[in-house]
Amino acid sequence: MSYNAACTHARYHNARGRQLDQDYEVFPKKVLGEGCSGLVVMAKGRTDGRMYALKRIHKLKVQPKVLKQLTAEVEIYLMLDHPHIAALRDVYETDSEIALLTECCEGGELYSRLSSSGTYAEADAANATHQMLLAVGYLHAHHVVHRDLKLENFLYESSDPNSLLKLIDFGFAKIWDPSTLMMASCGSIAYVSPDVLKGEGYTNKCDLWKLGVSWDAGANILCANVDWSHKSRWRKVSEDAVDFVKCLLVRDPLQRMDVGACVAHALARLLCGWAWDPL
Structure with a gap:
C-alpha cells in the first residue's frame, strides 16, 4: 500500500488546483459501462497517452450518505498499489462533482467472460482464483x-486470454482494526456471508466467503445451506476443487479458510504451484 502522503495528495485535485480537462481528453460517446452514479466513459491522458475509465458523480444528485461513502472509497483507493487492483490514477473535485480516473480494463468482467465461455477448465478457474x-x-x-467481492468486480486488463485480472469498486471497502468486529451489512446479497447477515459482527473472512459463492439464494446463505446435490454440475470437477469451495463456504468464520490457507490448499499446489507473495 502506498502510504506516501505527498504522492497520494498529488493525485487529488480540488477546485483551486488542476482541472480535469487540463490533464485528460474525454470521450463521452465511448461508454465503458454504467454505475449507480451514471455512465463510465473513456478518457485519454494528455501526458502519457494512456486510456482511462472516467466516472463522474454529480454531488447534488446523490444523497449525503452516498457522498460520504464515496469520500471514504477515494481515501482508501488512492492508497492502493497492486498489479491485481485497477489503479485510481487521479481524482478531481469541484463544487458540483467528483471525477474519478481509473485504469482502463478493456477485457470485460470475469462474470461476462465466464458467461460467454459457459465454463472454465479447472486450471483456468484455479488461475483466476489465484489472481x-x-x-x-x-x-x-x-x-x-x-466487502463487495463478486465476479462483476473483477475485470480483465485486455481481451487477451492470458490477461491479468484486476479488482475494482471500493465503495464498501473499510480499513479494519482486527481487535473489533464490523457491523454494517453491505455488499451484494447473492454473495454476502452468513456472519454478515447474522448482524452480530464479522471479520475480513467475509471476503473469503464471497470467493466461494456460486449461487444467489439469500435465505440459504444464512443457514450456510449449500446445494451440492447437482451431481452433473460437479461431475467434471476434481475432489480438491470441490473441497476448496467447501472450505470457503463454511458458516463459522473461525473455521473458514483465510487467504494463506487458500494458497496452501491442495488445489493450489497441484494445479498452479502457486508461489505466495501477497505484496
Whole structure:
C-alpha cells in the first residue's frame, strides 16, 4: 500500500488546483459501462497517452450518505498499489462533482467472460482464483476489507486470454482494526456471508466467503445451506476443487479458510504451484 502522503495528495485535485480537462481528453460517446452514479466513459491522458475509465458523480444528485461513502472509497483507493487492483490514477473535485480516473480494463468482467465461455477448465478457474487471492491478500495484509467481492468486480486488463485480472469498486471497502468486529451489512446479497447477515459482527473472512459463492439464494446463505446435490454440475470437477469451495463456504468464520490457507490448499499446489507473495 502506498502510504506516501505527498504522492497520494498529488493525485487529488480540488477546485483551486488542476482541472480535469487540463490533464485528460474525454470521450463521452465511448461508454465503458454504467454505475449507480451514471455512465463510465473513456478518457485519454494528455501526458502519457494512456486510456482511462472516467466516472463522474454529480454531488447534488446523490444523497449525503452516498457522498460520504464515496469520500471514504477515494481515501482508501488512492492508497492502493497492486498489479491485481485497477489503479485510481487521479481524482478531481469541484463544487458540483467528483471525477474519478481509473485504469482502463478493456477485457470485460470475469462474470461476462465466464458467461460467454459457459465454463472454465479447472486450471483456468484455479488461475483466476489465484489472481483474485493475490488482490485480496494484499488488501488484508494492509487491514483493508473489500466487502463487495463478486465476479462483476473483477475485470480483465485486455481481451487477451492470458490477461491479468484486476479488482475494482471500493465503495464498501473499510480499513479494519482486527481487535473489533464490523457491523454494517453491505455488499451484494447473492454473495454476502452468513456472519454478515447474522448482524452480530464479522471479520475480513467475509471476503473469503464471497470467493466461494456460486449461487444467489439469500435465505440459504444464512443457514450456510449449500446445494451440492447437482451431481452433473460437479461431475467434471476434481475432489480438491470441490473441497476448496467447501472450505470457503463454511458458516463459522473461525473455521473458514483465510487467504494463506487458500494458497496452501491442495488445489493450489497441484494445479498452479502457486508461489505466495501477497505484496
